[in-house]
Amino acid sequence: MELPKAYEPKNYEDDIYKRWEASGFFNPDNLKGEPYAIIMPPPNANGALHIGHALFVTLEDIMIRYARMKGKKTLWLPGSDHAGFETQVVFEKKLEKEGRSRFQMTREEFYKECWDFVQSNKHKSEDGLRRLGASCDWSRNVFTLDSEIVKVVYETFKKMYEDGLIYRGCRLSNWCPKHQTGLSDLETKHEERVEPFYYFKYGPFTISTSRPETKFGDKHVVMHPGDERYKKFKHGEKINLEWINGPITTTVIKDEAVDREFGTGVMTITPAHDRVDFEIAERHGLEMELIIDKRGKLLPIAGEFSGMKILDARPKIVEKLKNKGLLVKIDENYRHNVQLCYKCSNLIEPQIVPQWYVAMTKKFRDGRPALRDMALKALDDQEVKIVTERFEKIFRHWMEDIRDWPISRQIWWGIPIPVKYCDNCHAPIVDIDDSVLECPKCSSDSLTKDSDTFDTWFSSGQWPYAALLANDAKKGSKDFETFFPTQVMETGWDILFFWVARMVVLSYYQISKPPFEKIYLHGLVRDKDRQKMSKSKGNVIDPLGVIELYGTDALRFALIFSTAAGNDIPLSEEKIRGMQHFANKLWNIARFIVSNIEESGLSFQTMTEADTKITEQLDETAKKVTDNVEAFRFHEAAQEIYEFVWRYLADVYLEAAKEQLKDEKISVNTKKILLYQLVIVLKLLHPFMPFITEVIWQELRERGLIKNDDLLMISSWPQ
Structure with missing residues (x-):
């Protein structure tokens, strides 16, 4: 009997996958040989698989199937990511379509509904991975909110806190007024804009700004100590002058952060709403007064403009300064970069917010090198190798310039920060098993839980060892002992810093080993003209849709055929x-x-x-x-x-x-x-x-x- 004349994928693929899965050979317990493991980058449990998922599945499945055929004890461990902020944004959009808002719900109600939403999407995502042919061990499937994972995350937090590497501080945060949370630098994007640039009289000086709405609290005028134009003004000198809402007294500050070539070489500072200004104020011990609230509206210090949105208030403030004779000129063609939320593209409004931070450049109390230096040493010693050389240089450069990492988010969905505060003496108490009932300092039993959640990258940054340890706890297996460090971490180059760098840092901190031996970074899937895929452009390729038409193998081979490490893929x-x-x-x-x-x-x-x-x-x-x-x-x-x-x-x-x-x-x-x-x-x-x-x-x-x-x-x- 001959084979059918044409190959019809849909007649075979589902049955073949079921046969593979039933065979038990996705499970390394049924295989012999040298261990070989890849921990799957967990897809976000908030939506359907996209073409980027199809690419990573194809690449990792090639590595896994090859290793299995080479006689290795092969583990590909799957999972799903609760994806804190990302999922909350997606779920809030769903609520919005239903005419609802999270602010109409209790936190517990919101969390339960979001949990159900995520579980539904998680199962769809897992079905999609099967359609793509992923030969992963489903018996070891984990979710970043599994209690065993959360336990590992909490233990790491507690240990870092005790080692002095985690601290709570009121620093300037990248605040999104729409989503009401602080974001890391990596969670923002920059866009070049052409906007008016205003020059104002400020006593004997001329200052310049693109944001006159921040100037209500500017009571310090700063200049470079080496600027000859202003040498007659002494550091600490007081000057009385007329300003937006009447007369004020300003203080002269000399600081080398001032760019003598920018504008007039003189600046006033708004420490609560600008990073450079904040750092200057911090160096000189200056007051940091809030001008704008967390909703992006002006506070009472703005007088008649109080309660107005900043973009509505700006022209009115300029008009008032003009009427007072304080407007010098306007440059209508000022080109500069503005910082935006990477999810909603609204302007970031820097705010001084108490956040939990990981100290990246601080040595341990016992003298061990800083977290940053651990990661750099891993590259120097070739304990971790990045397949494409250019990414190693980028990784190194980013690590050398790294700032402390804010790991708390002001959102409801995710892993809660395991800290309580004493209502009497205000001491923070790390409580990872919710067992502390009174303050260890003053014995007060009035305690309040921290309302923030972890940045999702703090939990997913522990994914390689947490996923293995979670399975050990669930199954009584020895996965961590057998498979750690893993052989390869394969993921997109766009999350090298979001995720890969943090996995390296946290693994060296917690385990004193690299999480994986090699890092393979793939590019982004683009359309045939190398344009970014987006729904608005109508050029998105749905992986499950093309599988229906052409079969999984055709999609996989098309994705891989032009995929050099790190290069974007036209499809x-x-x-x-x-x-x-x-x-x-x-x-x-x-x-x-x-x-x-x-x-x-x-x-x-x-x-x-x-x-x-x-x-x-x-x-x-x-x-x-x-x-x-x-x-x-x-x-x-x-x-x-x-x-x-x-x-x-x-x-x-x-x-x-x-x-x-x-x-x-x-x-x-x-x-x-x-x-x-x-x-x-x-x-x-x-x-x-x-x-x-x-x-x-x-x-x-x-x-x-x-x-x-x-x-x-x-x-x-x-x-």
Whole structure:
């Protein structure tokens, strides 16, 4: 009986995946050999899988299937991320569509509804991973809000607090007025804008600003100590002058942070709403008065403008200064960068907010090097290697310039900060198991829990060891002992600092080992014109949608075919369709071969020139594919297989074989060569196109053409 004329993926893929999963070989407990592990970057449990997920699944599944076929005890541990701020934003949009708001709910009600929302999406995401062919061990599946994970996160927090590396401080935060939370620098973006730049008289000086609404509290005028233009003004000198809401007294401050070439070389400072101003004020012990509230509205210090949104108030403030004769000029074409929330694109309004911070550049109390220095040493000692050299340089540069990391967020969804405060003496008390009932300092039993949650990157930054330890706690296994450090962390280059750097830092801190040996960073998937995919542009490719049309293997092969480490990937439906043609070509090759071979165990005889040439080409291809996979050059490995199958096997040898099969003297040997070629091609191609290769493999088994290995997935890699 012949194979069907055309390969229809939807007729096979679901059954094949169920067969793989039921076999138990996704579970390393059923495998022997040297341990090999990848901890899956957990997809956010707040929505459907996108094309970026399809890329990481393809890359990691290639590594895992290759390692498994090389005889390794292979673990690919899956999970889902609660994705604190990201999920809260998504869920609040859902509430908004329903005409509701979280501010109409109790915190407990909000959390429960968000939990149900996340659980529903989590299951959809896991189904999507199966559709993509992810050969991960579902028995070890973890969620970042699992109690075992939270326990690890809390233990790390407590230890860092006791080591003096975590502190609570009132510093300037990147505040989003829409989402009502502070954000790290990495959670903001910058946009160049052309806006008016105003020059005002300020006593004997001319000052300049793009934000006149912040100037109500400016009671210090700052200049560089080396600026000859202002040498007659002495540090600490008091000057009386007329300002927005009447006369004020300002104090002269000399500080080297002032750029003498910018504007007039003189600036007034608003320490509560600007980072440079904050640092100047901190150095000189100056008052830091709030001008703008957390909703982006002016406070009573603004007098008649109190309660107004800053953008509404700005022209009115300028008009008042003009009427007072204090407006010098306006530059209408001032080009500068503004800081925005990365989720809603609203202006960041810096605020002094109490936050929990991780000290990145401070040495331990016992003299051990700072967290930053641990990470840099890991690179220096080659304990962690980044596959692409340019990213190592970027990683190093970012680490050298790193600031303390704010790890608290003013949101409701996530892991709560495990701290209570004494209402009597205000002492903070770290309480990771909610067992502290009275203040250890003053014995008061009046305690209030911290209302903040952890930055999601603080918990996911512990993912490699926390996921393994969580399974040990759940199953009584020895996963951490067996698989840590893991072999590879594969993820997008865009979260090198958000996530990868923090995993390295936290692992060295908590475990004194790197979390993984190598870092492979993939690029972003873009459209065929290399434009960013977005719903507004209409160029988004839905991975599950194209799987329905062309099959999983076509999508996977299209994604991998042009994917050099770190480079962005142009993808189009035409490209996926082209890889569907390649899958059909492979199917037709298999169809021809199985229709011409009746039995296995055929013996070699004298080989024709065509036989010799195709065998040598296959051996060379197998070596190149192996070398490229080992070196993380997956696109080159895919191209080698594609070239061999289409150009040499299909276009050349199959044509020669058709003639040789007519000759009784050499037909037996030709059949042996054909079968050998197909078996090796299936093995080489399996990590890249797992479904069609497994389908053909099972056809060969059922026809008795191969005797060993129930599943191609656990067959041996060609030597």
